[in-house]
Amino acid sequence: MKLYSLSISFRSEDGKVNLLKAEHDLSSFGYFQRSSVREFMEFTSKILVERTAVCTRASVKEQDYMCHVYVRSDSLSAVLLADHEYPQRVAHTLLNKILDEFSNKVPKGIWSTAKPSEVDFPDLEPYLKKYQNPKEADAMTKIQTDLDETKIILHNTIEAVLQRGEKLDDLVLKSEGLSTQSKTFYKTAKKTNSCCVIL
Template sequence: MKLYSLSVHYKGASKVNLLKAAYDLSSFSFFQRSSVQEFMTFTSSLIVERSQKGSRASVKEQEYLCHVYVRNDSLSGVVIADSEYPSRVCFTLLDKVLDEFSKQVDSIDWPSGSSETIKYTALDSYLAKYQNPREADAMTKVQAELDETKIILHNTMESLLERGEKLDDLVSKSEHLGTQSKAFYKTARKQNSCCEIM
């Protein structure tokens, strides 16, 4: 599970304006990074442009999933992740980032702002924090703990069932041993009855 890009856009009437973006391209080779970043920037802007105001969507592009949230005030966010990353966590991240961004950056600056002029530095830290959805999102963490508990309970039940089978085997062996000991006792008694000591 990996997040590659987190970006904030303004969806204007004629064009989409990239306000701020953060990228984690460490999994790509040094020579691929600039072209991958261009691809992600272009794809993010295109998805925002084609999305309606007040909508959320997940779009598959090659091996990536692009999660977009366009608010009614035209402020938009895009997360690009691999297909294993949970969508719910991506939309939680977008909600949090867009709310914080709208509080810190005046809406007058959105239509004309750029990456250089907007003073918002939290995207890199959010991108780093949300790389592991279990640590960043409480519900995902609880779900993972529940899954682990379910596995432990399943293993415990299996071992209890195995013990039950072993106990059944021991009971049947002890019954068989009891039958054999009775037969041995009867045979020994018959043998001893012919030789009485006087």
């Protein structure tokens, strides 16, 4: 999973897009390709902001990349360019978070005219680095990963028990915690299911 670009823009009422701040991770591209790749990413981000309706989130496929865009009701917009493996939910969580922080720290009066060098918002680079690993950056993804690992562990434990069928039979027969009726039920169920394969 990889994030390549995170940018913040403002779309004025006449449809013009003003890039306010952008951060890129171009380390996976050749040194001489980087300036062209950066220009392409900024161009793509601008088009996405121009073409996305206000109060809308979208994820758009472009060749080997996914472009995630969010245009808020105040026309402040953010675009995240990532690979296809990056989770969409985490991408949109990042866009929402970064726009909230930006609007709290940067005065609205300069959004339509300020150049990126004039905007004091150093938070893009740390966020781009932090969110490279969505499992570490996003609590929900981390919890889901932990749950998935737990399911795998439980699944392996059940499989291990099923592979010891004879020992399980012995345990059932010797168990004092099971009534005679339960033991009979187990034997009957085992005979009935003996023709079936457990997947």
